[in-house]
Amino acid sequence: MALIHILLGILLVGPLVLLLIGYLRGRKQTLTTPEKHVSILLIINSTLLYALAYNVVYFIQEFFLAVGKQSLGLTAYLYHNNHNWEGTHPKEALMQGSGALSIFILGILLWLAYLSISHWKSWWRIFVLWLAYHGLIQSLPQLSSAPIDPGTDVGQALAYLQFSPTLEIALGAISIVAIVAVSYIFSRYFLALGHPSVALDHPFKRTRTVWHGAVLPAIMGTLLLFPYRIPPVDRYEMTVMLLFVSIPSVFAFAWVGKAPKPIGNEARGRILVLPIILTIAVLLVFQLVLRPGVVFSPG
Numbered sequence: 640m641a642l643i644h645i646l647l648g649i650l651l652v653g654p655l656v657l658l659l660i661g662y663l664r665g666r667k668q669t670l671t672t673p674e675k676h677v678s679i680l681l682i683i684n685s686t687l688l689y690a691l692a693y694n695v696v697y698f699i700q701e702f703f704l705a706v707g708k709q710s711l712g713l714t715a716y717l718y719h720n721n722h723n724w725e726g727t728h729p730k731e732a733l734m735q736g737s738g739a740l741s742i743f744i745l746g747i748l749l750w751l752a753y754l755s756i757s758h759w760k761s762w763w764r765i766f767v768l769w770l771a772y773h774g775l776i777q778s779l780p781q782l783s784s785a786p787i788d789p790g791t792d793v794g795q796a797l798a799y800l801q802f803s804p805t806l807e808i809a810l811g812a813i814s815i816v817a818i819v820a821v822s823y824i825f826s827r828y829f830l831a832l833g834h835p836s837v838a839l840d841h842p843f844k845r846t847r848t849v850w851h852g853a854v855l856p857a858i859m860g861t862l863l864l865f866p867y868r869i870p871p872v873d874r875y876e877m878t879v880m881l882l883f884v885s886i887p888s889v890f891a892f893a894w895v896g897k898a899p900k901p902i903g904n905e906a907r908g909r910i911l912v913l914p915i916i917l918t919i920a921v922l923l924v925f926q927l928v929l930r931p932g933v934v935f936s937p938g
Contacts, residue, residue, distance in 0.1 A: 650819065650888070651883065651887075653888070658891045678907040680908060681851060681904070682851055684765070685765055687860075691766070691914055693864060695770060696746075696773040699741060700739065703738050703742075704735070705935045707735075707738075708731065709937055711731060714937060715935040717929060720867075721874065732795040735795040736793050738792060742774045743778035745770075746778060749774055758902060760903055762906040766914070775817075783818070786810075822889045823896075826888075826889045826890075826895075829848070831902055832848065833852070834903060839898035839901065842893075848901070850893075
């Protein structure tokens with residue numbers, strides 16, 4: 640258990656140390672040309688796509704949790720920020736892991752999809768990128784927290800499978816390492832959102848690019864998610880906590896390694912209408928349809 644706490648501490652403190660090293664390294668290098676391509680439009684559009692992707696992945700997780708209970712003959716209820724069920728079944732604890740498993744698989748599939756469209760200049764590239772990110776980052780922490788709190792969804796599933804404490808700790812440690820790896824890899828992807836004319840040859844240019852394309856949109860997107868999660872207000876806490884799981888590492892890794900060549904994106908040039916429409920539509924569905932609860936009756 641101590642190993643999990645140590646790795647979690649590194650996950651939280653490590654980005655601060657890495658950012659400090661990057662800052663000191665940047666001060667020692669000559670900034671030949673300043674970054675002039677700050678795109679307010681990219682920040683706005685990426686914020687909308689972050690919030691939209693979060694909601695899509697979260698809904699899929701809760702949907703599969705409800706369907707999993709229904710498959711056992713239980714009556715399940717799907718809400719905008721949770722799910723519930725009536726009745727009991729010996730395998731209901733196992734089905735508590737169906738949500739995290741479904742979005743983890745979704746994240747892997749969308750990651751592969753992103754690799755095939757990484758050269759696109761369409762805003763759909765950013766949307767698929769955020770979808771893949773959320774699929775992985777909303778699922779992996781559930782595995783790392785299971786050894787600490789067996790009452791979590793994944794913790795209950797592992798208990799049903801009779802995983803030993805040692806195996807649970809090992810899986811938790813692997814998941815934390817995976818979060819760091821995902822943060823590093825996705826930091827490269829967000830660097831590619833930079834303006835095509837900008838050479839990412841300086842740590843300050845690279846961190847600024849990731850700040851505009853990912854970090855600031857994630858912060859603003861988290862604020863935008865508030866009306867989707869309430870009521871009750873405490874359901875919003877996990878949304879805020881998720882922000883600190885990986886985004887600081889994505890930011891800190893911006894200056895590490897070889898930077899990809901920026902290829903630009905149409906999200907830098909105009910306000911995207913369709914994401915705005917979808918964002919509003921999802922809010923209406925969440926509050927008008929899902930908030931009262933959708934019933935999944937057995938058989």
